[in-house]
């Protein structure tokens with residue numbers, strides 16, 4: 001889960017039921033062109049980037065270990081098949097960029113195989129498991145590995161059979177905590193995500209991080225999840241015959257966020273807001289951050305989106321929310337001590353600017369005031385409203401001083417609170433909501449069609 005965005009009073013109300021799925025697809029970048037692009041027919045082999053200079057994750061070298069030896073060759077023209085040419089003895093080798101291509105070397109630096117300039121080189125196990133170490137991670141890789149030099153760094157792609165890929169991602173993203181029907185739904189979603197071809201322009205389908213789905217090769221697999229994947233083999237979600245763009249999140253508090261609210265762009269019929277009140281006891285995240293005025297300034301000035309902000313922040317205001325009614329904040333304004341106004345549009349930009357769990361929050365101001373309570377006692381309590389000169393009760397809307405009803409005095413509004421629900425972008429499938437539907441007896445197919453209205457379940461051969 002993301003780190004706390006700030007130190008001041010963070011309280012969680014209600015137990016947190018964390019599915020590993022909460023981590024999925026939290027960071028979706030360049031969403032608009034990706035969402036509206038055309039896609040080819042689904043493939044039976046998935047190309048997963050484990051290192052990519054194009055995504056800023058290129059590496060200078062990769063190490064491979066396979067006791068049974070290596071088959072060395074190239075990738076077929078469609079990018080999905082391995083074409084063997086030679087073999088190497090078992091043990092450890094390393095792959096590095098060399099003269100525009102790549103070079104396979106022994107552990108002591110002897111050059112064993114090289115590719116031509118701008119050519120890729122592929123390796124797979126000739127017997128036994130193949131372990132890859134690159135970028136500080138270790139993977140036991142099914143399928144084959146393709147290495148290519150891109151701008152002087154190494155791109156590493158693991159081409160893996162589709163159903164094996166789904167089982168591998170189930171182990172990293174879902175684990176075994178959720179119900180069987182929710183895990184069945186996730187297996188269908190995980191299968192559908194690479195069909196979105198998010199990174200096709202870079203020569204692979206998906207990356208192995210939360211940007212797409214976390215993939216660590218063969219990793220903590222368990223037989224129960226494998227059987228769940230087998231029970232949905234080949235199934236994926238379509239809209240008007242094409243694979244949908246699968247988006248999912250931990251929880252949303254009661255209504256999913258529309259894609260338009262999250263990223264702007266044209267409306268996507270199956271990514272509109274869907275309402276399902278989420279039980280507070282089962283909420284993935286119910287959170288609160290509270291600041292004094294000076295703490296708020298420190299917090300905002302530590303965020304790059306607020307570069308140049310001046311002390312004495314006057315207000316944070318929610319100007320607009322999701323037109324679908326989900327509550328996600330789509331336009332936020334911050335007015336600093338010099339009356340400079342910072343405006344942030346779309347809920348994902350609001351969430352990433354503040355680094356909150358979600359953009360589904362409200363803002364309230366309060367002051368400590370002496371209030372008469374029962375028995376004639378006077379207590380200091382947090383007051384969030386005042387009675388104006390018009391005799392009506394109003395919420396505080398800024399740090400501006402507030403008139404004290406019935407007197408000529410003013411009092412300081414000294415705190416601001418952000419009360420939020422949910423985690424992640426809030427678009428599409430909710431892990432928390434799914435569990436509630438399962439508790440009511442619904443199947444995984446119902447869950448998918450509930451959160452992606454108007455879609456169908458299709459099946460690959």
Ligand SMILES: [Zn+2]
Nearest residue numbers: 206207211212
């Ligand atoms: Zn990605």
